[in-house]
Amino acid sequence: MEKKEINLALVAARKNSKGVKNKSFLKINNKSILKLAVDKALKSKKIFKVILSSDGQKILDLVPKNKNLIKLKRKKKLSNDKTPMLPVMKDAISNFEKKSNLNFLVKSLIIVDPTSPLRTSNDINKAISLFERKKPDLLVSVHKAQHNPYFSIIEKKGKFYNLSKSSKSNPGSRQEVKEVFEINTIVWIYSRKAIFKIKKRIPKKTIIFITPIERSIDIDNYNDIKLINYYLQNNEK
DSSP: OOOEEEEEEEEEEOSSOSSSTTGGGOEETTEEHHHHHHHHHHHOTTOSEEEEEESOHHHHTTSOOOTTEEEEEOOGGGOSTTOOHHHHHHHHHHHHHHHTTTOEEEEEEEEOOTTOTTOOHHHHHHHHHHHHHHOOSEEEEEEEOSSOTTTTOEEEETTEEEESSOOTTOOSSGGGSOOOEEEEEEEEEEEHHIIIIIOOSSOSSEEEEEOOGGGOOOOSSHHHHHHHHHHHHHHOO
16 A cells, blocks of 8 residues: 655654743743644644654643644653754654554655744745755755854954855955855754755755744744744734
């Protein structure tokens, strides 16, 4: 019997978050950022099932049951501060395929990070459509960078500091340098090949999905929460 290929979404959250304590429980417009992420993923008709992966039972209990949602209690060894995302992604896919009696094959994994609460379901749908059309190993959401390594970012090289990226043209203005983008967490999409064979965070065949800078806020500290609330106060009237 031929397996049906599907798109699987992953919402991953650890109980001991850094930067902002109990991050998953933060509320935006009276809804936890975790539930916001799950709801946006569930709303997409391009996603077959959503996996909510966490080592905390209270986090898993934040989201009510849904026929298209699978709650996965993550193993302790996959919940350390330095645990990379790759084994968490493999764990989600393997668990789903086993539970489905191997009738389904995950062709792509959509990462919907709770720390980006200003995403829309349309962002996810557009990103999936682009991924399916271009067939890369990774699609990563980005926004135009406010600083440029060819012009305004320096690092130590030997005894002294210099621009992070060199340019033959010795640019005198920002307009003369290459355009660069900053990665955000609105939506990432990995191919099955990238996860199980290539095993790199950013594989060679990577494309970008550009999002508006004003919505591309990842919650890493308390100031980010203020920026999100400011955006909502000024754009949802």
